[in-house]
Amino acid sequence: MIKKAFIALAVIAVLIGAVVIWFWRSMGFMEAARLVPGDAIALVELPDLPRTAFRWPQTAIAKVTGEPEVRAFLEKPLGAFFGPAEPKNDKGTKSPKKSDGNSPAEVLLRLKPGHIFASVLSLSSSDSSLLVGFQFWGGKGDCDHAVARIRKEIERSQKAIEQKTESYHGDEITSTNYGNFTLYTACHGHWGFLANQPDGIKQALDRAAGRTVGGSLAENTKYQAATKRLLADPDFLFFSQPERFIDTLLAVGATTGARVNPEQIEQIRKVQAVGASIKLDGLDLRDSIFILHDNPPKLGKLAHAGIQLTDETTAGYVDFLLNFQQLALIGQANGFLNLPSLQSTQLPILLPEAFGPECALVMNWADGQMKPDGFVAAQIRDKAKAEATIQELTSVFPQFTVTDIEGFKAYNFANLNGVMSSPTFALIDGFLVVGMNPSDVQRAVAAQKAGKPLIKSPAFAYARSEFQSANEVFGYLDIRSAFTRFYPLAKQIAVFSAAINPGSTSAIDVNKLPSTEAVARHLNPIVYAQSRYDDGYLLQSRGPVSLSQAGFLGAFSAAPLLKNLR
Numbered sequence: 013m014i015k016k017a018f019i020a021l022a023v024i025a026v027l028i029g030a031v032v033i034w035f036w037r038s039m040g041f042m043e044a045a046r047l048v049p050g051d052a053i054a055l056v057e058l059p060d061l062p063r064t065a066f067r068w069p070q071t072a073i074a075k076v077t078g079e080p081e082v083r084a085f086l087e088k089p090l091g092a093f094f095g096p097a098e099p100k101n102d103k104g105t106k107s108p109k110k111s112d113g114n115s116p117a118e119v120l121l122r123l124k125p126g127h128i129f130a131s132v133l134s135l136s137s138s139d140s141s142l143l144v145g146f147q148f149w150g151g152k153g154d155c156d157h158a159v160a161r162i163r164k165e166i167e168r169s170q171k172a173i174e175q176k177t178e179s180y181h182g183d184e185i186t187s188t189n190y191g192n193f194t195l196y197t198a199c200h201g202h203w204g205f206l207a208n209q210p211d212g213i214k215q216a217l218d219r220a221a222g223r224t225v226g227g228s229l230a231e232n233t234k235y236q237a238a239t240k241r242l243l244a245d246p247d248f249l250f251f252s253q254p255e256r257f258i259d260t261l262l263a264v265g266a267t268t269g270a271r272v273n274p275e276q277i278e279q280i281r282k283v284q285a286v287g288a289s290i291k292l293d294g295l296d297l298r299d300s301i302f303i304l305h306d307n308p309p310k311l312g313k314l315a316h317a318g319i320q321l322t323d324e325t326t327a328g329y330v331d332f333l334l335n336f337q338q339l340a341l342i343g344q345a346n347g348f349l350n351l352p353s354l355q356s357t358q359l360p361i362l363l364p365e366a367f368g369p370e371c372a373l374v375m376n377w378a379d380g381q382m383k384p385d386g387f388v389a390a391q392i393r394d395k396a397k398a399e400a401t402i403q404e405l406t407s408v409f410p411q412f413t414v415t416d417i418e419g420f421k422a423y424n425f426a427n428l429n430g431v432m433s434s435p436t437f438a439l440i441d442g443f444l445v446v447g448m449n450p451s452d453v454q455r456a457v458a459a460q461k462a463g464k465p466l467i468k469s470p471a472f473a474y475a476r477s478e479f480q481s482a483n484e485v486f487g488y489l490d491i492r493s494a495f496t497r498f499y500p501l502a503k504q505i506a507v508f509s510a511a512i513n514p515g516s517t518s519a520i521d522v523n524k525l526p527s528t529e530a531v532a533r534h535l536n537p538i539v540y541a542q543s544r545y546d547d548g549y550l551l552q553s554r555g556p557v558s559l560s561q562a563g564f565l566g567a568f569s570a571a572p573l574l575k576n577l578r
Contacts, residue, residue: 044129045230045251047145047203047219052229054252057129064247067292072534072556075295081526088521123158124149131229133212135260141209143216147202155204159197162206163188166195183217185210234304238287241302241550246289253285282306290558295536297561298554305548311335311369313483318372318389321443322466323459327384327493328375329466330540332485334390336364357404366397367444375489376455377497384494387447387456398439405437415450418457422450471537478541478552487540491556492532499528538562 044057058064068074076082127147134141148155163172170190177186185198187210196213197206200220207213218224229235235251242249258280285304290297311333318331367390375386392398402423406412409425416422422438429435433448440457447453459465466472466488467479475488503525510522538555553559 043230044127044131044145045235046228047216048129048131048143048229049133049215050227050229050232050235051134051256052253053132053135053256055129055131055229055250057127057249059127059246059249061125061128063245064292067247070294071292071297072295072536073297075534076531076556079526079530081524081530085521085524085526088524089519119158119161122150122154124154133209133215135257137260141212142207143212144206145216146204148204149202152199155199159186159204159206162197163195166190180214180217181221181223183221185213185217234285235287237547238285238302238304239289241300241545241548242287242289243291243298243300246291248288248290250288251285252287254283255281290561293554295534295556296554297556297558299552299558299560301551301560303549303551308544308546308548309335310544311484314486315370316479316486317370317391317442318374319465319467320463321372321387321389321445321456321459322374323455323462324464324466324469325376325493326374326459326466326469326490327377327497328386328487328489329372330485330487331370331372332542333369334371336368336390339363357408359401359404359408362397362401362404366394366401367391368393374456376452377494379497382498382501385448385452385455387445387452389443389445389456392439392442392444395439398444401444402437402439417450417454418461420453420457422453424450474537475539478539478554481543481552482541483543484549485540485542487538487553487559489538489555491538492535495535496528496532499531503528 044059045055048055069078077086123146125146125148127145129145131143131145132140133143148158166172167190170192172188173191174189175186177184179185180198183198183200185196188195188197193208195206195208196210197204198213198217199205200217203216203220205213205216205220207216215224219228229251232253234253238251239249258277262277282305283303284306286301287304288299288301290299292298314331314333316331319329322329370391372389373386374389375384377384405425406423409427411426413424413426414421415424417438420438420440422436424434424436434450436447436450436453438445438447438453438457440453441460443456445453445456447456471490472479472488479486479488503522506520506522506525535556538553538557538559540551540553540559542552543550551560555562
């Protein structure tokens with residue numbers, strides 16, 4: 013009986029394996045880089061949309077936006093952006109709405125896309141070649157329906173002038189001329205393609221059908237070197253060979269009479285390729301960027317010495333390597349060190365000899381404060397020259413005061429004082445500490461003497477792997493701590509502003525602002541690590557959003573404000 017059951021299971025396993033192999037082969041290439049020529053300028057792809065859709069609900073952002081309080085708050089701003097929500101019937105459910113089957117959601121549901129990519133095949137000052145591909149689980153009719161929907165969207169702004177169809181090795185290529193450009197579309201197997209040049213779509217069909225073998229981007233040594241450093245099984249992948257793009261920019265610049273710096277161009281050309289990936293990893297959004305660089309300069313290796321200036325409540329910490337010699341040269345080249353008050357000093361000579369290469373930025377955020385405090389620290393290379401640097405500063409800024417902080421001299425220069433700050437310089441054991449206020453220096457001294465740095469905090473265990481791997485830059489930001497300090501005060505200000513000026517909050521309902529805990533409980537820290545390899549730089553980050561994503565969102569959010577300030 014057991015033997016028969018075993019045989020039956022074996023037969024079932026073989027059948028399942030055969031079906032999987034047949035289905036896999038029928039789907040064709042699963043790697044977009046094999047459908048793109050090796051000299052492509054750039055490739056962007058979403059490798060596995062079903063997998064991404066499965067991962068998304070596990071992320072911190074999804075969990076935050078899924079909180080009832082947050083959903084209730086977002087109804088008004090989302091309604092202002094996307095339009096009012098669909099009306100509900102007397103049962104509290106959305107009323108059924110007739111559909112023609114052409115809505116984007118319905119088209120995608122029929123197409124069942126599993127893989128999407130876009131590539132810049134070539135670029136010049138007068139022309140470009142673009143290719144978009146999508147792998148789908150539906151039938152050819154569903155692909156044709158999706159392409160027809162795309163043409164319909166284009167025709168909203170650009171009327172089609174002429175449409176033709178040609179046969180290419182058994183596949184149909186449809187070209188639609190819109191005057192300014194021509195759209196070429198075709199399908200082979202379970203791949204659909206769109207291009208603006210006939211050669212681009214024919215090359216893709218040849219590779220999908222196996223008529224062209226070799227010479228793809230997947231076999232490009234630069235692509236291989238860059239992507240092997242990136243995250244495995246990513247949800248987003250980007251690759252670029254910037255050299256050809258730089259040549260195009262230079263050609264365009266030459267026609268307009270633009271002047272370039274040959275040394276800067278030489279440095280840019282050392283970047284052979286750039287690869288980037290994003291992965292939804294549990295609560296975290298994780299990203300990885302690799303810059304393939306010809307002989308990257310070696311600044312040393314992080315020893316994380318600055319961590320001793322932190323304590324277990326430190327909200328943010330960054331340590332990094334800095335070439336003070338290069339900094340002095342840049343300062344001179346841009347005129348910062350050529351000011352009349354600095355020309356007679358030895359600061360350009362003393363700085364690189366006295367400090368570095370390791371520096372740190374420490375941020376502390378006390379309860380009840382809208383903004384954090386913090387200081388910058390530079391490791392002392394030569395104590396005597398560090399002291400000479402301070403003396404040089406007193407000659408440049410003669411209006412200064414000296415106070416004693418736990419046995420260390422702290423210098424405050426009246427010329428540098430601002431409305432919200434009083435920069436203070438102090439040489440403490442092994443470091444030059446520059447605080448925004450004397451209290452920042454005092455906290456650095458206290459933290460060093462207490463000997464309970466951030467690394468001993470239970471919350472820091474989350475960042476330990478990046479802390480150990482980073483050899484050029486490490487960053488840590490306790491988003492939960494920062495949010496719980498900033499948000500309650502910001503919420504009070506929003507409510508007060510709405511009370512005295514109702515129009516200032518027309519896009520949101522301040523009475524529905526979610527509680528602090530509804531958001532904060534889903535937030536992990538943001539961690540960043542930069543490492544130098546023999547062939548380039550690896551930049552890694554993770555958190556509720558990664559550091560690069562936070563920078564992008566910050567720039568996107570600040571754009572309307574900057575526009576209003578112009």
